[in-house]
Amino acid sequence: MKSNVNNMSTLPTSAPPAAKGNVQAWIYDQIFAAILEQRLAPDTKLAEDTLGEIFGVSRTVIRTVLQRLSHDHVVEIRPNRGAVVASLSIEEVRDVFEARRVIENGAIELACQRREKNDISVLKSLVEKEQAAFEGNDKGAWIRLSGEFHLALANIAGNETLGDTLRSLVSRTSLAISQYETPGQSACSQKEHFAIIDAIDAGDVKAAQHEMTQHLAECEAKLDLDEQENGTDLRAIFSNVRVNNEKSGNLI
Amino acid sequence: MKSNVNNMSTLPTSAPPAAKGNVQAWIYDQIFAAILEQRLAPDTKLAEDTLGEIFGVSRTVIRTVLQRLSHDHVVEIRPNRGAVVASLSIEEVRDVFEARRVIENGAIELACQRREKNDISVLKSLVEKEQAAFEGNDKGAWIRLSGEFHLALANIAGNETLGDTLRSLVSRTSLAISQYETPGQSACSQKEHFAIIDAIDAGDVKAAQHEMTQHLAECEAKLDLDEQENGTDLRAIFSNVRVNNEKSGNLI
DNA sequence: ACAGAAAATATTGTATCCAAAACAAATTAC
DNA sequence: GTAATTTGTTTTGGATACAATATTTTCTGT
Known part of the structure; x- marks a missing residue:
């Protein structure tokens, strides 16, 4: 009833049509x-x-x-x-990464307490799959597997509530990437994933949290989150311009 | 666009019928x-x-x-x-409190960085209202205001994503209380709330987090979460009993 | 030719209808 | 009398029909 492998919060994949009713x-x-x-x-x-x-x-x-x-x-x-x-505002993207930092560092603390023997190898094989997808240029699989790693980590933490929350955040991260990614920047995050795994394996909570914080910061940094012309800010950008229309005709 | 008072994640109250369409x-x-x-x-x-x-x-x-x-x-x-x-299992209740500890301690860290002058007084007046409801024996209002305090705190942290997550957790906490509360145990949590506020006011992240962890632990401790006869465990409880029906007739 | 108004079209929101499943009651078999 | 099966009722799942709201197109006046 308290296994680490059941009820795992996972990302949807293009699975077969499923039985009837589903x-x-x-x-x-x-x-x-x-x-x-x-x-x-x-x-x-x-x-x-x-x-x-x-x-x-x-x-x-x-x-x-x-x-x-x-x-x-x-x-x-x-x-x-x-x-x-959905389309995320820059503010929202920042919030999502910040929330992930809070939740995943919490998950790491719990995972270090509750990890069992083969948990680490499960994590490692996930990252290996991720690496294969990355090298095979299968971007869809790569993004999904990359998220799957973080969910597996939360899963080891053994808190379903936290896992569900993270699942939602990971999805939104994928959305953020598709919206704000910079063209050539898809560097390999696997090295960072392995670093996190090693720290957890060693039971070093602080180190693992540091690696995680670093990792998330790098992901965020790879995005192009500079404030630029959004529909909402158009007005501010052209705030110096004054046009002759009936409402502002008395100005200038 | 980045005020602390707008878009606050709040708990539903028995508000008037609202305009049409809503x-x-x-x-x-x-x-x-x-x-x-x-x-x-x-x-x-x-x-x-x-x-x-x-x-x-x-x-x-x-x-x-x-x-x-x-x-x-x-x-x-x-x-x-x-x-x-909804009816929460004991396991779920534990998860919810654990998740709250992670998220609210994270929110405290952010709130200490981002708090503005009148944030503290807003928090204090909320807890005062809570105290009034508590002393007036208005349990419904008390539970709601108690949750509202925690949401206000997350609101000061200025992360809407984190706030939404917490809103969900606070609701489930109320459910957990109604399911597992021990009769006479509704002690005043206001003292603990004030302690958290003071620590934040002083900018002492560690102290505030400690108070929060303590507070949540006390809330959880007030519940009656001892494993007892659940429908699923009935079989185990009566495992020594053997009855004469046609299927077990050959036993005993 | 262009801006604004008005009509036509398309899309969402809600109610109702039918089918399938679950539940309760009663009948039958033993 | 009890257990199981069958029948009847209630309730949910899903499709369709209609109303309300957007959106697009057409029309008209300057």
Whole structure:
């Protein structure tokens, strides 16, 4: 009842259609995976009717799936205006990384207390798979496996609540990457992952936390998070400009 | 755009019916508040039809609301068997408190960095309201305000993601209390809240974290979390008993 | 030709309807 | 009388129909 391998919080993969009755879960996974693997870009409209036709179900079930996805912060539902693939503001991306630092360092503390013999080897084999995907240029698999490593870590911590929270944050990190990544910058994070594993293996909480903090900071640094022309800031950028329209006609 | 007072993650209160169009949000708040204030006990069945009649809407909107509540882990939806007020296992309660320790200690670190002049007084007035509710024996308000304090703290930390996560955890804590509280044990947590505030006011991260850890541990200790006869363990408890039915007739 | 208004179209929100599953009751077999 | 099966009722899951709200297109006046 308190094993480390059951009920693991995992990321959706493009699994087979599943048995009957699970259509809903299957569609959920399909859309989720498409977003995480960046086949659906942020702000893409997700019309209920269209999706219903694609998956051969009515709007009803699409609607519940979209609601679940919006709870995961992976799609955004705007009242009366439908759902779109979520788009994170720079502020939100910073928050997500900060939250991850807090939660994952907490998870490390617990993982060091509760780790069992073969936990470390499980982690290592995950990172090896990740490395293979990276070297094979399978970006989708790489992003997914990279997240899977962090979830496996939370899993060793043995706290399902914390694991679920992290799952949501990891998904949003993938979204953030697809939105803000800088072209050539996909460096190998596996080295950092191995460093974290080694510190945990040695039972050195502080060191592991330091590596994790470092790792997350590097991930964030690889993104292009400089404030630039967003729709909302357009006004500020052109604050010096004064145009002759009827409302500001008395100025200048 | 980065104020500490806007977009605060808050607990639902029995607010007025709201404008038109927001019926859904209103019903959500009504049910949520009823659960948090313990007017709806864990495992209470929440039939779609009944709720629809009560609130004068169709099952469709009730279903949406129940789905949202289940995302918050406040109700549980069992496939083909409807929704009930969520009931936490002892394991889950422990996880929730552990997760809160991790997240709230992280929030304290951030709050100490980012606190502004009147943040402390806001916290203090919240705890004073809490004390009033406690002394006035208004248990519903007390539980809500007690949670509100923790959310205000996360709010000062200025990380909305962390705040949302904590909101969910605080709700589940209320549920845990209603399920596992020991009769006479509702001691005043206000003293501990004030201690946390003072430490933050002094900018002493370590001390504040220590107080928080202590506070959460005391809350958890007030609950009756001893393993006892759960339905699942009945079999183990009566493992010595052998009854004469056709299947075990050959034994004894 | 362009801006604004108005009509047409498309999409979401809600209610209702039907099918499938779960639950409760009653009947039957032993 | 008890256990199991069958029947009837209730409740959920999903599809469709209709209403309300956006969005797009067309039309009109300057």
